[in-house]
């Protein structure tokens with residue numbers, strides 16, 4: 001009994017000291033941001049998903065996310081996360097021209113000749129991307 005009293009004594013004093021430091025009574029508020037750390041942890045994993053994503057072009061927010069390179073002659077999935085309809089249209093040569101409804105996916109056949117193929121959206125000329133085949 002004496003031992004437990006000795007152990008509890010300093011701990012209680014320490015807790016009071018900490019509470020007294022933030023004497024606004026706002027010590028409970030300090031615990032608020034703690035769950036936000038979980039959100040921060042999830043951010044790198046979403047980046048990893050994009051990097052690890054196989055052959056997939058993603059359209060989101062009127063912008064293209066394109067794999068670093070795609071293999072010649074393969075098929076690439078084009079995922080349109082917008083509600084608006086978009087296309088992936090080669091700027092020149094008609095190498096590819098795929099139309100993707102909002103929220104849908106389509107398949108693009110990669111040209112068999114290695115190179116960098118600039119493309120755009122026919123509906124939104126300000127949307128541009130580069131497909132690197134190699």
Ligand SMILES: [Cu+2]
Pocket residue numbers: 084085086087121122123124127
């Ligand atoms: Cu578009």
